[in-house]
Amino acid sequence: MPVTVFTGNHDLWMFGYFEQELGIPVFRAPIQREIGGKTFFIGHGDGLGPNDKGYKRMKKVFTHPLSQWLFQWLHPDLGTRLANFSSQQSRAAMPPEERDWLGEDREWLLQYCHRKIGQGVAPDYFIFGHRHLPIDWLLNNGRSRYINLGEWLHFNSYAVFDGNDLELRFFENQGRVVGNR
Ligand SMILES: [Mn+2]
Numbered sequence: 001m002p003v004t005v006f007t008g009n010h011d012l013w014m015f016g017y018f019e020q021e022l023g024i025p026v027f028r029a030p031i032q033r034e035i036g037g038k039t040f041f042i043g044h045g046d047g048l049g050p051n052d053k054g055y056k057r058m059k060k061v062f063t064h065p066l067s068q069w070l071f072q073w074l075h076p077d078l079g080t081r082l083a084n085f086s087s088q089q090s091r092a093a094m095p096p097e098e099r100d101w102l103g104e105d106r107e108w109l110l111q112y113c114h115r116k117i118g119q120g121v122a123p124d125y126f127i128f129g130h131r132h133l134p135i136d137w138l139l140n141n142g143r144s145r146y147i148n149l150g151e152w153l154h155f156n157s158y159a160v161f162d163g164n165d166l167e168l169r170f171f172e173n174q175g176r177v178v179g180n181r
Contacts, residue, residue, distance in 0.1 A: 005024055006027050006042065007044060008045070008129065030048075040125050041116070047059055048112040052108060109148065117141050126139075133148055134150030136168055156175070
């Protein structure tokens with residue numbers, strides 16, 4: 001089965017291993033693809049939209065070769081501890097029971113989709129993760145949909161494209177999709 005990986009905020013230091021050893025393509029920025037006559041705009045979703053300025057700054061630092069060079073001089077005991085700490089910080093920032101729809105003005109990825117549509121990018125599906133909430137939202141051009149895949153730790157949610165339409169599903173779990181359709 002072909003696998004494609006999109007790096008997100010937990011994978012900023014994913015380098016060539018998947019591509020070189022496993023032949024799995026890795027994308028570090030959103031891509032657009034046509035699949036079965038439908039158009040898809042796919043990405044992880046980190047650092048997109050109007051806000052999240054702190055993360056955008058941090059991403060610049062983390063992806064800079066100088067920071068990566070400096071980090072490799074830390075003793076692995078310290079480096080691993082630092083990496084675990086920073087990763088837990090961001091996971092704890094949004095516990096599953098608090099993951100409610102924030103409203104159209106506070107959902108950054110929704111705003112990102114609308115901005116893209118304003119720029120003439122109007123795929124059938126915008127597909128993101130990162131928000132950790134299963135979302136299927138009809139956008140304001142009346143045609144494009146913002147799909148958020150949710151996540152696998154609590155909701156077990158995923159999306160299936162049957163060649164005609166795309167649907168969010170839940171594996172062995174009663175799930176709820178946030179939507180406006
Ligand atoms: Mn993320």
